[in-house]
Amino acid sequence: MNFELKDKQKLVRSSVRKFSEEVLAPVAPIIDRDAEFSWDTAKELSKINAWGIQLPEKYGGADLDSISYSITIEEISRICASTGLTVTVHNSVGAYPIYKWGSEEQKEKFLPDLASGNKITGFTWTEPNAGSDASGIECLAVEDGDDFVLNGSKIFVTNGAIASVLVVGTRFKKENGEEGMTALLVEKDMEGYEIGTKEDKLGMRGNPTTSLYFNNVRVPKENVLGKISDGFKIAMQTLDVGRIGIAAQALGIAQAAYEHAVEYSKGRIQFRKPISNFQGVSFKLAEMATNIDAARLLVYRAAYLKDNRERFTKESAMCKYYASKIARKATQEALQVHGGYGYMKDLPVERYYRDVKVTEIYEGTSEIMKLIIAQQILRGNI
Amino acid sequence: MVKIFVLIKQVPDTHNLQINRASGTIIREGIENVINQDDFHALEFGLNLKEKYGGEVTALTMGPPQAESALRECLAMGVDKAIHVCDPIFAYSDTLQTTLVLKEVFDKIKDYDLIITGTKTSDSSTGQVPYQLSEALDIPLLTDIFSLDIKKNIVACHRNFGHESQNVEAELPVLLRVGRHYNEPRHISLLGIKNAFEAEIEMTDHACLNSPDCIDGNMKSPTRVTKTEKPEEMKRKKEFLKGSTSEKVQKLIEIMQGHSIEKIWIGKQHL
Structure with missing residues (x-):
């Protein structure tokens, strides 16, 4: 058993620490005070590959191990927890499921922009009536030709105001009567996608948390993540x-x-x-x-x-x-x-x-x- | 294609430095080793030149096996290659022995355009190697460089000389000693780190040198460090100034001038 970090992981710690102390430290109190996400900071994070920490290099990621990942989030959060939140949600519950369950087309479409930080992602499951009871979600995706038509709402969406694409938990209904839960990749530009007001929070104020409303959003079937019933x-x-x-x-x-x-x-x-x-x-x-x-x-x-x-x-x-x-x-x-x-x-x-x-x-x-x-x-x- | 070599050194992190009073040497055990701060500026200078003119940047260090981690960090920062000059017989080299080893190494490399160093290292602070190495290799040395252009085989640079700025030209190959005030070393990326640990580091030992006989760090270094000690800490003094504000300001200026502070600025006014 070895309790010592590998040299690579040590270098991750010292490098991200230096970056965080020099780049994030001046910004942290300001984004907290103003409750504003900083796109300038996002660009700086792009330069160190913080948006694609574990994605393979072919999609523009840094292809690091999970301990290096944890160290990166730890060091960013040591200086600015809001930024740590934006980064970890983007990487671990946004980009990760697309990489793990996405089709090659989905990976090629989404991952390069996510790894570079050109686009931000996240994951949303929680609804007004479904929090700890994750099986109780009510967002409904009804099959209609080549699309699912999505209606419902989500709350407390981390990265809600800044995400271009989100992994969204829905309940689906197919024309053949099959029902279940599915994860859809819903894009901000789709018609009927509405971002609610930004929440006024106790902490993590530099991360824009919002609700989301889906009003007859037509999500093409190619945006189903993994198998339809695997949500x-x-x-x-x-x-x-x-x-x-x-x-x-x-x-x-x-x-x-x-x-x-x-x-x-x-x-x-x-x-x-x-x-x-x-x-x-x-x-x-x-x-x-x-x-x-x-x-x-x-x-x-x-x-x-x-x-x-x-x-x-x-x-x-x-x-x-x-x-x-x-x-x-x-x-x-x-x-x-x-x-x-x-x-x-x-x-x-x-x-x-x-x-x-x-x-x-x-x-x-x-x-x-x-x-x-x-x-x-x-x-x-x- | 410009062939750039940046000389770096791994030094103990000076933030927590302790000295063994009995032996008069720096206690290195348990102290983290880092790249000498000046050398980051030399690396940044080299990487900038590569981005402007193309070519290749190699980080080169002479040091014990653990100096590998410093070279990995250079690779993570973006250098293309790394050379580790390492042999037990190089241990305890003073600046002259270090220079002789480096001369041997560059004689073998042959094909180099620019050798870049920082100003000095934080562990010994001699700053002698750039001067000695330029003599040993018989190439021009340009110090305190803050910008540089390359046209064919001529480098034209701006350098600081006291309060002047000079434009200097020299023919390649050239040794450059850069200061720490003219660039901001880049942050290391995570992809850089991943790639750095997959790269090969070229090893050079005593047997690789053309004329190894003159090299023996311990026996042939003319310099002997007899003692290292911490300077006595200056005690802070305080003095309460009396009088009106303008009298106090005048008095303060006099005190500061008494401490050889050359320039005093108040607002935009130079006194």
Whole structure:
């Protein structure tokens, strides 16, 4: 067993860290304050291939392994969690299912633009009446000649305002009476595709989350992803992958909060000592460091299993559940270490505190993660 | 096709540098090794020239086996080839021995147009190798370059000379020493990293050299480092200025001038 990263993965970390500190750090507080996605930043991310981290080189991707992927998301999120979100959703639940289940025509049509960042993608399943119960979606795609006619709405769509194409979960009805769930590639330019207003959120404000309305959108059958009735399976397997990215994102936020807490506590003098000399503070740092280390090992293990084509449903749910939980706690404690200064917008710690919460909610809540872990255990995957 | 060689060195990350007081040497264990910061600017300069004139950029380093990671990073940044000059007998080379090895290496390469270096390394700060190597190879050395044009076999460059800017021409091959203020090294891409770890690195050892007899880093280096120590930390001083604002400003200027600060700008006014 080897706990050391490979040289390639180390170089991914140092390079993405340098990029994030130089390019993303100045932008992060601004896109949070203004709740604006930055296309200029998107172009900078294109230069380092952040939009096609694991796609094959022939589509313009960087063809990296999943641990390198996790490190990339971790390092971006350490500086700007909103950007980490845009990037991980685009890569792991947008581009990945197209690569994994798409036809060669679909791959050639979509992947080069996605890998280069010319176009942004994402994944949408959640509806007003279907969240944790993913089987309850109501968006309806009815067969009509060479098309499906799509009606319904989606909510809380990450990248909603900026995506050119989305993997959309729908319920289909064929002329021969067959019914089921299917994943459709729905494009922004299709008639009847309407983007709702941008949500005003607690955190992750640099990512434009919207609702979407489909009003008799004619989606050609060539935009069906995988087999028509495989929608639910595609969604579940996609989310297994996506959760590694969300866990990596939580990890990056936790790391940032922890580093700030360490630095601040060494410099803040109270009772004639740096506050890090008091166990009330230093024990918080010790807990953060231990939790972050444990979460990192869980994240990299899930990524490792994915790369080695082993089952990782349980491990991906575990890493997401644990990383988001300890990250929430780390940001809370980091803010506490900073006292009143931490509560002010002058320092980034309050942003981490706001950004982190949603990692316990999206791509499956912590409760659903426990449900998945328990199901896996009780099915014999102990 | 311009054949460009950029000399780089792996150095300990100076952010966390410690010195062993007993031996007077830098503690290298547990310290991360990085590419010398100046060398990134040399690499960027070389890559820019390639993008403008075509050709090929090779990163070259002389260093222990772990210097491979520095060459991988150069490949990730976009250089076409990497050469690792590595042999236990090269260890402990001073700048002169380093120069002699590099001369041997370039004598074997033969076909080179531009050799580019940074200004100095952060671990020893001598800055001697570019000067010595240009002498050893008997090629012109152009220092403090910030832009350059190549026409046939003539390079025309702008260089900084104190407060002047000079235009200088020289015939290829030329050794260029570039400063760190004239370009912004590019960020490394993920695809670059992937490709870097699939590339071959050319190895050159002692046996590859034409006349290896003059080379022995430990025995034949004339320089001996007898001691390395941290300078005493300057204690910060503070002084409260009294009087009206303009009196305080005047006093502040006098204090700054007393510290040999040549130019003081207030707003757009040069004092």
